[in-house]
Amino acid sequence: MALDQIFITRKFGPNAEQEMILNMGPQHPSTHGVLNFIVHADGEVMEKAVPEVGYLHRSLEKIGEMVSYAGFMPYSDRVDYLAAMFANEGWALAVEKLLGLEVPPRGQYLRAISCELNRIASHLIALGSTAMDIGAVTPFPYALRERESINDLIEALCGARLTYNYHRIGGVAYDVPPDWTPLCRAWLDHFEKVLDEFDRLISTNEIFLKRLAGLAVIPAAMAIDYGLSGPNLRASGVDFDLRKAHPYGAYPDFQFKAPIGRAYAGLSRGGKVGDCYDRYYCRVLECRESATIVRQALDKLPDGDFINPKAPKKAKPPAGETQSRVESVRGEMAYYVVSDGSERAYRLRVRTGSFTAMGIIEEVSKGLMIADLVALIASLDVVAPEIDR
């Protein structure tokens, strides 16, 4: 027996040969990187899709135990390359907790600004690729064009466009460059109009609505059971946002809403709370909210240090353990760090939103069609490196 047959028999039992086993990925155009799904199909209808994770495992957590605390910052970029700011922030928060280090207000504001810009950038990719997986190609370049502007802004801020390495233990690496704030404000003015245009182009498109309405509904209880977080959880109608529930950094200073799912596709189209369209549209709304947060932060940006001058060159926290939680783009990102008093972490563990989102796919995909699986993956906005780390 060939190796894959042994694998299939072990995985699905001896009757597996009677149904079509479709190996979707890791080289499939819409598996968002290197995901693999063993699709158990009867024609176009799936019995279930079983995610196989691990194709992008790079032992980031082990690396974290090998390098110094400050040295892990660039590695944390790679935890989630579409939202590297949040991985930076989570790591910085964890080490600051261990050290008992304060972050000056300006540093906190700059963190919030950079993170929210990054959130918009990452959501734009999610929205564009959802549209692309449904078959509309044009929204993707539209989204990517706006993301380029964000990349320009962030590049001016920290010199990098993808793996930012901007946050530091005790603050951020650089202050805002001169004339940066008006540029950012001008872009925000432009962006809010572009979001309207994006809505006209794809979000309110009848075919798009019909494809996503009522599809792969995740009820609130189920979402909580499976540990979903972030927009995926809020789309199911659970009002839980770490920025509000457990505020950190500068977030208590800002007025913003955490959009939750309300069957945005419309009940007449079969929309339900927690369907794919809710997950999609919550991200559109979150982009608007992030834009208002950036605006408020730019208005209130305090003077002073952007990094704590007492921040040690070589962090050597006392023995102990701690956990930091940030509301990342794909849900809660938590760093659990154990220190043994040396220059390196004794144990590091990262909790990411995409991993839990992958867990629910097997349950939700029952009875969907293959085309819907693609929409489901896209609506959960999973990113391969965040799953495997």
Added chain:
Amino acid sequence: MQETLDRLIREVLHEDPQVWAGSWVVYAAALLAVGFGLTVFGALVAGLTSWWERRIAARMQSRIGPNRVGPQGTLQFLADALKLIVKEDLVPPESDQMLFRIAPYFVMTGFALTFVVLPFGYHLSATRMNVGLFYLIAVTALVVVGIMLSGWASNSKWALFGGMRAAAQVVSYEIPGGMLALVPILMAGSLDLHEIIRAQGGFPWDWFVFQTPWGFIAFFLFFATQLAEGNRTPFDLPEAESELVAGYMTEYSGIRFGYYFLAEWGNLWVMSAVISTLFLGGWQVPFVSAETLAGWEAAGTVPVAFYGVSTAVFVTKVVVLMNVIIWVRWTLPRIRVDQMMSVCWKYLVPIGMGLVLLAALTEVLSFQLFGDAAKGPAPLGTPRGALHLAFFAVAGAVPTVLFFRKIFRNIRLTGDRIDLTNW
């Protein structure tokens, strides 16, 4: 075609080919030449369309598109074809070798044969068949045979999905497509494509779209069925890139892969030509009424310029329609398999039946009311002409104006501007 050739030989050589001994050789050579010419035309149209679509898509997506090979990138398709020819023609070892190899030729044949009856202008088409439209529908069905064969022969699950989807889709949509084509056929009283065109006029209100509400509805539905038969977005399920990798052509490479694309882009021309023939007045030139044309024909003095002008009119309509199809493709998402089937069987088929019935009733009524004046394009002075003009104003002119107003409003709202300089 034989008559045209005979006349040409008589006029140029002043000889009668009917008395020649080996006249069939001349006819066969002429047939070959015309066949070759049409195939080359089809290939050129497909190639240029591929470049044009990529440029349009690029503009819609804030990109530039292919602009390196030749002026503005017009020769890009030659470079692509050369690359595809030079590439290895890979046949998967576990596929059904023979079927895998011949499948693209079915697609190519189905595409090339349509040019036998397609009109290009006044009196310009390879043949005038009195069952032209019927032939066209029959021949295009050959394409789906090739697609299904390729899906089956590839021995790949993705290709199989694509092939089965294509079979289900194209076969289903031929039914409403045929029914909706009956509406203009009833209005024209002929299956001959040139006759259908001559039953319309040069002005928009003389076209079958704006003559009756049934023609108006049938036009849009027929457009949708044509998109489905040509596997264009939102009906591009057989090759659904994000779902099925590349659908039925997943395993193809080299020039066999190129054949599929040639047929797909060439089909754009075929679709647009059929739609413009059936509903948009074909090659009819404004200000040249049916009487004028009949007068010229009776006297044998059809101006040479009329051939050119009518061709230009026809090509303009076809190119506009092609652009609409491209525009639709780069705007809309794809529908799902079950939605595709339910749109066809739950909506298009019953509506198509109803439209055929209503069109037939309207024709009967029209003959009762207007007598012989109910046939052909109506001059504006007559009551029938006035009716057509009124319907055109309500259904054609007003929505167009509203549509453009909305577009300009949206452009203003975004703070954007129309910029055609960055070509």
